[in-house]
Structure formats: C-alpha cells, structure tokens
Amino acid sequence: MVSSEMLITVRQVTGGDAPTCPLVYLHADAPPFLIIHGSLDTLVLAEDARHFADELRSASKQPVVYAELPGAHNFDLFHSLRFHAVTDAIELFVTDMRAPTWPVPASEHRAR
Numbered sequence: 001m002v003s004s005e006m007l008i009t010v011r012q013v014t015g016g017d018a019p020t021c022p023l024v025y026l027h028a029d030a031p032p033f034l035i036i037h038g039s040l041d042t043l044v045l046a047e048d049a050r051h052f053a054d055e056l057r058s059a060s061k062q063p064v065v066y067a068e069l070p071g072a073h074n075f076d077l078f079h080s081l082r083f084h085a086v087t088d089a090i091e092l093f094v095t096d097m098r099a100p101t102w103p104v105p106a107s108e109h110r111a112r
Helices: 004-014 046-059 081-098
Strands: 033-038 064-069
Touching (some): 033 046, 046 064
Parallel strands (some): 033 064
16 A cells, blocks of 8 residues: 555645555545556556556555556557557546446447
8 A cells, every 4th residue: 555655745746645646646536547557558558557557446445457468658659559548448448437337348338
C-alpha cells in the first residue's frame, strides 16, 4: 500500500490532491481503471505501473485492467496497428464500464 509519507510528498509537490497524480486514486471509491503501459517506458517504469495496478486492485471496488505492451511508450504518438489496437481496447473498456453488468460476456462484444 502507498504510505502516508508518499501521499504527503505528493501533496507537497502538487499543492494538493492533484487529479493527475494516480496515487490519489488508491481508495475504495476509485473509478474503473484501464492502465496501458509500455514495457520500456523511461518516464514511468513498468514495474512501478504494475505495482500501482496491484495496489489499486487491492483498494478499489471497481475493475482495474492492466495491459503492458512490449516496447517503449510510443504507441500513442503515431498512427500504427498498435495505436489502433489501443484505441479499440479503450473503446471496449468504456463500453463495458457503461454496461449494466461487468464484465460483458465476450459473445456480446461489438464485432470489429
């Protein structure tokens, strides 16, 4: 779990509970999360992203989905097959979260 000292540091750096800081979402009422991360990302290590996803799963009552893509964090910069796969995954996740029950059975997913 994230220590209170870590949250205090985040609050000092951001001037409060910045909505852009993922650590403020480590609580039972966190919204559903889809985390897509590059395995070679140099800004946020994949190990840290995996740890955050695990901590969020432990704390949140909502679904937490973590997908790690091989390579650096460049799947969202240029149009590519990977880019389109990620945007399709985001659309599917949002559609599933808006459904009356979660998870939506695969047989009910919209064909691509």
